[in-house]
Structure formats: structure tokens, C-alpha cells
Amino acid sequence: MVKRTGAGTLVFENQPRIAGYASVVGKKESEGPLGKLFDKVVYNSRGDEDTYEAAESALQREAAALAMQKCGLHTDEIDCVFAGDLLNQCVGSSFGLMNFGIPYLGQYGACSTMAQSLMMAAVFAESGAARNALAVTSSHFCSAERQYRYPMEYGSVRTPTAQWTVTGAGACVVNHGENGAGIRAATIGRITDMNITDANNMGAAMAPAAAETILRFLADTGAEPEDFDRVFTGDLGAVGSAVLYELLEREGLDIRGRHSDCGMMIFDREAQDVHAGGSGCGCCASVLCSKILGDFDSGSLKNILFIATGALLSTTTSQQGKSIPSIAHLLNITC
Amino acid sequence: MVKRTGAGTLVFENQPRIAGYASVVGKKESEGPLGKLFDKVVYNSRGDEDTYEAAESALQREAAALAMQKCGLHTDEIDCVFAGDLLNQCVGSSFGLMNFGIPYLGQYGACSTMAQSLMMAAVFAESGAARNALAVTSSHFCSAERQYRYPMEYGSVRTPTAQWTVTGAGACVVNHGENGAGIRAATIGRITDMNITDANNMGAAMAPAAAETILRFLADTGAEPEDFDRVFTGDLGAVGSAVLYELLEREGLDIRGRHSDCGMMIFDREAQDVHAGGSGCGCCASVLCSKILGDFDSGSLKNILFIATGALLSTTTSQQGKSIPSIAHLLNITC
Numbered sequence: 001m002v003k004r005t006g007a008g009t010l011v012f013e014n015q016p017r018i019a020g021y022a023s024v025v026g027k028k029e030s031e032g033p034l035g036k037l038f039d040k041v042v043y044n045s046r047g048d049e050d051t052y053e054a055a056e057s058a059l060q061r062e063a064a065a066l067a068m069q070k071c072g073l074h075t076d077e078i079d080c081v082f083a084g085d086l087l088n089q090c091v092g093s094s095f096g097l098m099n100f101g102i103p104y105l106g107q108y109g110a111c112s113t114m115a116q117s118l119m120m121a122a123v124f125a126e127s128g129a130a131r132n133a134l135a136v137t138s139s140h141f142c143s144a145e146r147q148y149r150y151p152m153e154y155g156s157v158r159t160p161t162a163q164w165t166v167t168g169a170g171a172c173v174v175n176h177g178e179n180g181a182g183i184r185a186a187t188i189g190r191i192t193d194m195n196i197t198d199a200n201n202m203g204a205a206m207a208p209a210a211a212e213t214i215l216r217f218l219a220d221t222g223a224e225p226e227d228f229d230r231v232f233t234g235d236l237g238a239v240g241s242a243v244l245y246e247l248l249e250r251e252g253l254d255i256r257g258r259h260s261d262c263g264m265m266i267f268d269r270e271a272q273d274v275h276a277g278g279s280g281c282g283c284c285a286s287v288l289c290s291k292i293l294g295d296f297d298s299g300s301l302k303n304i305l306f307i308a309t310g311a312l313l314s315t316t317t318s319q320q321g322k323s324i325p326s327i328a329h330l331l332n333i334t335c
Numbered sequence: 336m337v338k339r340t341g342a343g344t345l346v347f348e349n350q351p352r353i354a355g356y357a358s359v360v361g362k363k364e365s366e367g368p369l370g371k372l373f374d375k376v377v378y379n380s381r382g383d384e385d386t387y388e389a390a391e392s393a394l395q396r397e398a399a400a401l402a403m404q405k406c407g408l409h410t411d412e413i414d415c416v417f418a419g420d421l422l423n424q425c426v427g428s429s430f431g432l433m434n435f436g437i438p439y440l441g442q443y444g445a446c447s448t449m450a451q452s453l454m455m456a457a458v459f460a461e462s463g464a465a466r467n468a469l470a471v472t473s474s475h476f477c478s479a480e481r482q483y484r485y486p487m488e489y490g491s492v493r494t495p496t497a498q499w500t501v502t503g504a505g506a507c508v509v510n511h512g513e514n515g516a517g518i519r520a521a522t523i524g525r526i527t528d529m530n531i532t533d534a535n536n537m538g539a540a541m542a543p544a545a546a547e548t549i550l551r552f553l554a555d556t557g558a559e560p561e562d563f564d565r566v567f568t569g570d571l572g573a574v575g576s577a578v579l580y581e582l583l584e585r586e587g588l589d590i591r592g593r594h595s596d597c598g599m600m601i602f603d604r605e606a607q608d609v610h611a612g613g614s615g616c617g618c619c620a621s622v623l624c625s626k627i628l629g630d631f632d633s634g635s636l637k638n639i640l641f642i643a644t645g646a647l648l649s650t651t652t653s654q655q656g657k658s659i660p661s662i663a664h665l666l667n668i669t670c
Contacts, residue, residue: 001336002464008414008438010464051655079343080523087649088423090443094526094647098660103343103523105451106647108425108441116440120455127462129337129345147651188415188438191429312429312441314422316482320386325433 002126006220008188015182015334016125018118018172019132020071023289024063025282026141026167032267037290038168039066045142045167053087056140057096059169059282060085063289064097064136067171071179075100078173079130082117084108085138085281086165087147092138102134110310111206111235112189113137114170114285115329121174122183122331131175138169139280148199148315161201163237163279166266170285172293181296184334187217189327191312197323199313203240203263203276205324206309210236211247213307213328218253221332225255229301232292234284234308234328235263237277262287284308292333302335337461341555345521350669351460352515353453353507354467355406358624359398360617361476361502367602372625373503374401380477380502388422391475392431394504394617395420398624399432399471402506406514410435413508414465417452419443420473420616421500422482427473437469445645446541446570447524448472449505449620450664456509457518457666466510473504474615483534483650496536498572498614501601505620507628516631519669522552524662526647531659534648538575538598538611540659541644545571546582548642548663553588556667560590564636567627569619569643569663570598572612597622619643627668637670 003011022039030041040062047055060083068078081100084107085092093106109116117135124130142152144165150156174183192212196205210233218224225231236244241261248255262284263277288306295301309328318324338346357374365376375397382390395418403413416435419442420427428441444451452470459465477487479500485491509518527547531540545568553559560566571579576596583590597619598612623641630636644663653659 002462004414004463004466053651053655079339084443086424088651089421089445089647089649091647091649091652094660094662095652095657098526098528098647101525104526104662105455105523106443108419108443110424120440123459123462123464127337127458127464128339129458129462131339188440190436191433191439193433312424312426312433314424314426316388316423317426317430320388322430325429327429327439 002123009217009220010186012122012126012183014126014176015184016122016174016176017180017182018293019175019177019180020067020173021289021293022063022066022070023170023286024059025286029166029168029266032272034266034291037294052140052142053091056092056138056143060093060096060136060138063169063171064134067173071173073132073173075102078102078132078134080105080124081134081136082107082120083136084113086144109327110312111279111281112308112310112327112329113281115306115308115331118172118331119186119329125174125176133174136171137281137285139165139282141165141167144280158275159200160275161239162275163202163263163277164274165280166278166283168282168286170289181293181333181335183331185332187213187330189213189329191325191327193323193325195323199318201239202279202311203237204243205311206326207236207240207243208247209326209328210244210307210309213330215251217330225253225258228303228305231255231259231305233261235279236261236309237263239276296335304333306331306333337458344552344555347457347461347518349461349511350517350519351457351509351511352517353628354510354512354515355402355508356624356628357398357401357405358505358621359394360621364501364503364601367607369601369626372629387475387477388426391427391473391478395428395431395471395473398504398506399469402508406508408467408508410437413437413467413469415440415459416469416471417442417455418471419448421479444662445647446614446616447643447645447662447664448616450641450643450666453507453666454521454664460509460511468509471506472616472620474500474617476500476502479615493610494535495610496574497610498537498598498612499609500615501613501618503617503621505624516628516668516670518666520667522548522665524548524664526660526662528658528660534653536574537614537646538572539578540646541661542571542575542578543582544661544663545579545642545644548665550586552665560588560593563638563640566590566594566640568596570614571596571644572598574611631670639668641666641668
């Protein structure tokens with residue numbers, strides 16, 4: 001069963017585990033600091049497909065297949081898959097996963113989708129609704145760039161606060177087996193809106209959501225940042241991380257010494273010219289499913305917070321001058 | 336706890352209930368056969384807002400507020416909201432619900448989103464993850480038309496198989512209280528793809544998904560269509576319903592006598608010139624949250640199947656010549 005503590009943080013009494021995980025990324029990601037840790041690299045931006053969108057779907061398909069393979073499960077043993085991406089109508093997921101025939105529940109939390117999907121998988125496993133549940137998300141630089149910004153051929157100039165959409169996917173199988181890191185608790189995000197309207201500064205828009213969720217989790221559980229080996233955020237980047245520090249400092253919390261942002265981990269910002277860092281549903285998903293869960297396997301991580309942030313805008317709302325509502329979902333992952 | 340029966344239909348042992356529900360629709364819907372049953376009608380296509388998109392968000396906001404009000408619950412008693420819509424990045428939901436401050440989990444199943452959201456709400460209630468969970472979806476003729484087809488000003492001609500996107504929203508509060516229809520079982524849809532590529536014939540694309548889910552539910556539970564007062568599909572319309580009958584007949588099942596399609600119920604097809612019927616996330620949501628749940632309240636319905644279907648395409652995949660993968664999620668609702 002799932003218990004609720006404090007104002008509503010979910011505590012998983014039987015602690016479902018991430019039994020298998022895998023990541024598939026693009027060439028640029030393979031050249032970054034975590035390059036050697038990913039399961040597979042696709043060197044061509046279209047992979048073996050005709051379009052960027054189909055290439056993104058292939059990332060999900062391959063990450064999901066590898067995650068199932070790594071824990072020895074077949075598609076017919078997976079009771080449901082929670083998946084999402086940044087493409088309109090989440091077609092990266094629907095086209096990517098349709099051939100598996102696994103009961104499918106599409107999720108949308110923008111770049112927070114991996115934490116949301118893992119949370120759903122954990123609730124389904126814990127409640128008995130699924131024996132094995134899969135969580136998969138992806139993003140792709142080229143499909144995102146042309147959908148959200150400009151055609152690739154423009155070669156448009158990026159602002160210093162802009163982030164670079166990660167080409168990558170991550171997949172996790174969640175169950176009540178003996179192996180893998182456990183999901184101990186989760187805090188569902190609330191939508192926050194600080195009236196930021198600059199769609200080239202997502203980090204600043206998302207940082208308040210991260211702060212709100214972190215503070216709520218700590219209040220609900222009575223925990224302190226020092227209780228965790230590491231606090232990972234999804235893709236706040238350099239700008240958003242600085243805003244997060246400032247917001248938490250106002251509440252008397254300093255997480256600088258134990259915080260890492262997946263968007264800052266995946267690229268070498270200077271050498272790889274990614275401005276404020278990486279972003280996209282595939283950013284924290286591929287970092288989780290390589291470096292972070294790998295460090296659990298090796299024993300160097302034992303108890304972390306994983307907070308994925310998402311900006312819940314569209315090009316239409318931006319063109320209409322609307323603000324950028326944001327959200328952050330938190331998972332406490334433990335050994 | 337949630338039990339799994341057969342190949343995976345979920346059975347809710349403590350049967351969470353739909354404690355409150357509400358529907359808000361547009362002018363055309365108010366002029367249809369169910370016109371008098373909706374809680375609120377917005378007569379202007381922009382409502383009190385500047386844009387169609389903001390008007391759609393307002394539909395969700397008002398339906399959610401009414402549903403909570405009708406069961407006497409305040410926003411801080413709702414532990415999470417599952418919501419989705421057809422707009423890119425589901426901004427109808429994020430902008431519509433953000434001011435409530437309810438922990439938010441965005442869902443995407445195209446026109447199947449209401450069944451999916453209700454299923455999630457039921458699993459969360461049953462597992463203890465939520466005391467009260469809200470499920471909300473919407474669609475809007477004008478925001479959908481200009482996003483998926485042509486600018487409204489074109490006055491484009493519609494094909495005979497085309498459906499009319501419903502302007503409407505439905506909201507349900509799910510909990511373990513004493514009142515309301517119960518959610519007894521649910522079957523999560525699988526993505527089916529029959530290689531239909533005509534985006535003006537969604538009914539035909541979605542019918543195989545509905546057939547697959549219905550057959551799986553019946554096989555999993557040992558039930559027969561005759562066990563149910565009524566079998567409601569989401570928005571197959573005239574074309575899709577005919578395809579569904581044919582597909583089920585091949586398996587020896589005849590549901591004609593007890594089947595109704597929400598897309599056919601909400602409009603008078605002849606008088607209102609809607610071609611094959613209504614569609615959109617708000618179609619089956621507003622019909623469920625008016626006529627169907629109203630008939631439970633009056634005792635004229637006691638046990639039904641509610642199968643919402645969705646087409647998981649985008650304009651990009653259609654322009655790229657891809658097929659239309661579809662899905663159908665099923666709920667067994669009982670008194």
C-alpha cells in the first residue's frame with residue numbers, strides 16, 4: 001500500500017525497485033562527460049529512420065527493449081508502460097512503443113515526465129495494478145528544435161540562457177523483485193507560475209517549482225538535505241540552478257554542496273557550446289539510467305532525491321504572451 | 336488493493352466511487368439532445384477569455400470547480416488531479432488547473448484521456464495514494480480546428496467521415512465515500528495500428544482499438560455484453576461504430592442493441608450538420624458527466640462499460656504519411 005505522510009508525500013511501504021534500466025543517446029551526448037556510461041549511442045541524428053520524429057521514437061523503443069532485456073523480462077510480462085515526450089501529442093512515445101503491445105498510459109509533464117512516469121509505475125506496482133511496469137521518456141534535439149523554435153536549416157542564434165535539448169531516452173522497469181534501487185517516497189508537483197515569459201529561459205521558470213516540491217517533501221517527511229548523498233534536479237541548467245539555490249537559501253537551506261543538475265552533468269558546457277546546459281525529457285531520463293542508477297549499483301550512492309522539472313507551455317501559449325507554468329515531481333530513491 | 340484478473344484487467348476491491356461530477360459545454364452542444372443535462376453552458380466560443388485556448392482552459396477550470404463543489408470538497412482536500420486535452424503540450428489542462436494548486440499529473444491519451452484519467456484516479460484512491468483524486472479533460476472546437484486542420488476563417492469543407500470536436504469539459508472526483516457510481520474494473524488499452532492514414536476518418540482508425548480492449552475485458556472477466564445495461568464508446572461516431580460492430584461480429588459478439596456512442600449522443604447528426612458525430616477529449620467526458628452518471632443517480636443505469644478511444648497521431652506524423660495508432664481504455668462502472 002501507499003501511505004501518505006505530512007501534507008501528502010507518498011511513501012511506498014514495500015518499496016518497489018528499479019529492476020532494469022537503460023539509456024540510449026545521440027552523438028553529442030556520447031561526447032560529453034557521461035559518454036561512456038550510456039548503453040547505446042546513435043551517431044546519426046535520424047538514426048536508421050526517415051525523420052527526426054521517427055528517430056526519437058527509435059530511442060524510446062531501444063531504451064525500453066534494453067531495460068527489459070537487462071532484467072530478463074519479456075514484453076508480455078510488462079503489465080503497463082508509462083511514457084511521454086515533448087513532441088505534439090506525445091508521438092515520440094506512441095509511435096515508439098506501439099509495436100510492443102504493452103498496455104499504454106501516456107504521460108505529459110514536459111521535462112518532468114521521467115519522474116512522473118516512475119512515480120506512476122511505483123504506485124501501480126505497490127497497489128498490485130502491475131507486476132512489472134515500465135517508465136520511458138525521450139527527447140531529440142532536432143525534433144524539439146524544429147517544433148519549438150526554428151527549422152534546423154536556419155542555424156538560429158541561441159541566447160546565453162538557452163538550453164540544449166538532449167537527444168536521448170531512458171527506460172526503467174519497476175517491480176517488487178530483489179534487485180535494483182528502491183523507490184521509497186514521492187512528492188507530486190504542483191504547478192507554479194512566477195510570470196516568467198521568456199521561453200529561452202526555462203531554467204528560471206522551472207526553479208520555483210523545484211524549490212516548492214523540495215520544501216514540501218522535506219516538510220512532509222521531516223528530512224533534511226544532509227540526509228541524502230545527493231540531490232539531483234532534472235534540467236534547471238546553470239541559470240535555473242542558481243535561482244534554486246537562492247530560493248532555498250531564503251528558507252534557510254543550502255544544497256550547493258550536494259546538488260547536481262542532470263542538464264549540467266550530461267554536457268561539458270564550455271567545450272560543447274550548450275549555453276546553460278542540457279534539457280528535455282531525455283536529459284534526466286538518460287542521466288538517471290546511466291550515471292545515477294549506475295552509482296547505486298556500485299554502492300557509491302545509497303539515498304538520493306531526484307527532482308525532474310517541466311515547463312508546461314506550448315509555442316501557442318508563448319506566442320499569445322502567456323507565462324510559463326512549471327512543475328517538479330520528486331522521487332526519493334534509495335538502495 | 337487492486338487485483339489483476341485474466342491477462343490483466345484491474346479489479347478494484349474496494350470500488351472507488353465517483354463522488355462528484357460536472358460538465359461544461361459550448362453553445363452547439365447545449366442545442367443537442369443532451370443540452371439540458373449539462374451543468375453550465377458557455378455561449379461564446381471565447382467565453383470571457385482572449386483566446387480559444389484560454390477558453391478551453393476555462394472549461395476545465397469550471398468543470399473541476401463544479402465537481403468539487405457538488406461533493407462538498409475544497410481544493411486542499413483533493414490530493415491530485417489527472418488531466419489532459421488535445422492541445423499541443425496539453426496546455427488546456429496546465430493553464431486551466433494551475434491556480435487550484437492541486438498536485439498535478441498530466442495525462443495524454445487523445446480522446447481516451449477521460450477513461451485513462453479516471454482509471455488513474457481509481458488506482459490512486461484504491462492504493463491509498465490519494466484520498467480524493469480529480470479527473471478532468473476538455474476539448475474545444477475552435478482550438479482543435481485551428482491546431483489540427485485549418486484556421487477558422489478558411490471555412491474549410493469537411494469530409495462525410497469527419498467528426499466535430501466537442502467544446503466541453505467533464506470532471507469527476509473519485510474517492511472511497513458513500514456516494515456515487517463505483518469503478519469496479521478497468522482494462523488499460525494497447526496501441527493498435529491498422530494502417531489507416533486518413534486523419535479525417537478517426538472513427539475507423541479507433542474502432543479496432545475499442546474492439547481489442549472490449550474483447551480483452553470480456554475474456555479477462557468472463558463477462559458477456561448482456562451483463563451490462565449499456566456499452567458506451569467514446570467518440571467512434573457513425574463510421575467507427577459500424578466498424579466496431581463488424582469487428583465484434585467476427586468474434587461472435589453483437590452489441591448493437593446495447594451500444595451507444597458518446598459522439599452520436601451529444602449531437603443531432605442531421606440537424607446539427609456534424610457529419611459522423613462528435614469527438615474530442617471533452618466529448619465522452621461531458622456525456623459521462625451529464626447523461627451517463629445522471630442515469631446512475633436516477634437508477635436507470637446500474638452496470639455499464641465505458642470505453643473511451645483515442646487516436647495517437649499528430650499533424651506532423653500525418654504530414655509524414657504515417658498511420659494512425661489508436662488506443663481504447665475501458666472502465667466498468669457500477670452502482
